[in-house]
Amino acid sequence: MKKQDIILLAVIVIVLLPAVILLLNTGKGGTAVVRSDGNVIDTISLDKNGTYSYSNEHGYNIVEITDGKVRVIEADCPNQDCVNKGYIKRNNESVICLPHRFEVTIKAKDDEYDIIR
Amino acid sequence: MKKTAKITFLGLFTAVALVLSFLETLIPNLVPIPGFKPGLANFAVLLALYLFGFKEAVIVDLCRIILAALLFGSFFSLWYALSGAAFALIIEVIIKNTDKFSPIGVSVFGAIFHNLGQFLVAVLIIKSFGILYYLPFTLLFCVLSGALNGYLVLILKDRLKFLKKE
Numbered sequence: 682m683k684k685q686d687i688i689l690l691a692v693i694v695i696v697l698l699p700a701v702i703l704l705l706n707t708g709k710g711g712t713a714v715v716r717s718d719g720n721v722i723d724t725i726s727l728d729k730n731g732t733y734s735y736s737n738e739h740g741y742n743i744v745e746i747t748d749g750k751v752r753v754i755e756a757d758c759p760n761q762d763c764v765n766k767g768y769i770k771r772n773n774e775s776v777i778c779l780p781h782r783f784e785v786t787i788k789a790k791d792d793e794y795d796i797i798r
Numbered sequence: 799m800k801k802t803a804k805i806t807f808l809g810l811f812t813a814v815a816l817v818l819s820f821l822e823t824l825i826p827n828l829v830p831i832p833g834f835k836p837g838l839a840n841f842a843v844l845l846a847l848y849l850f851g852f853k854e855a856v857i858v859d860l861c862r863i864i865l866a867a868l869l870f871g872s873f874f875s876l877w878y879a880l881s882g883a884a885f886a887l888i889i890e891v892i893i894k895n896t897d898k899f900s901p902i903g904v905s906v907f908g909a910i911f912h913n914l915g916q917f918l919v920a921v922l923i924i925k926s927f928g929i930l931y932y933l934p935f936t937l938l939f940c941v942l943s944g945a946l947n948g949y950l951v952l953i954l955k956d957r958l959k960f961l962k963k964e
Contacts, residue, residue: 682952686903693906693941700934719925759872775928779920780874786928 707772711790713751715744718782727751727787739781751785753778799961807961808846808858815842815862823870836943837909841950844890844905848955849962852891859883878919885915901955902948909944913937
């Protein structure tokens with residue numbers, strides 16, 4: 682192990698650790714923004730429990746909202762990464778389904794408010 | 799080194815990499831990005847790079863990815879894995895040739911670029927930057943696994959020196 686290796690590792694950890702801690706403390710989100718192929722197709726308030734079904738030319742994804750948490754409960758994609766991901770609840774967290782070009786992101790109710798906080 | 803012996807060792811490297819790839823599929827995914835795993839198989843590729851060279855490392859990497867996709871992946875994961883691996887291997891060769899870093903540094907650079915490559919592909923496919931939220935988490939994690947991989951190569955490349963001389 683060389684001196685450069687230690688410097689490299691130290692720099693990366695010093696830069697990334699605060700970023701990770703900051704990102705973990707963004708607070709609970711208020712709305713789920715649903716995107717298909719990059720376009721917003723729906724926004725759902727996290728206060729309302731329920732299941733929502735979305736489909737496009739690639740396949741379908743069923744999104745479930747329970748007590749401010751969001752997850753994909755069912756999809757016909759081959760890898761099932763979106764389903765296996767489980768619940769998301771923090772601001773800016775997202776579940777993506779790459780084969781379907783499908784994404785659900787959690788946003789604060791009011792984005793400006795989020796920036797101030 | 800005889801050609802047969804070299805082919806045999808490259809086959810062994812590929813086998814080790816493939817087994818490690820399989821073991822990683824048993825670990826549950828923490829982030830919704832296919833390919834968020836320790837990347838342990840990369841140490842076999844990096845070892846091939848140190849002991850034999852770039853061409854041989856590419857062969858081991860390609861064989862591993864294609865076999866892994868056929869055995870327990872999908873057509874989709876094949877392209878995804880290829881893009882990450884291409885980014886990683888190219889930066890590893892560049893960093894190794896500067897001779898400024900030990901295998902640990904080379905491996906960490908490889909892990910970072912593997913990550914960046916996969917995120918780039920994911921962003922291009924999904925046409926949204928939301929997924930970048932997870933980048934700091936995966937980068938921090940990959941630095942740990944990259945350093946571990948590099949450490950394995952550091953030890954093994956000296957113990958397997960005889961492969962070079964023959």
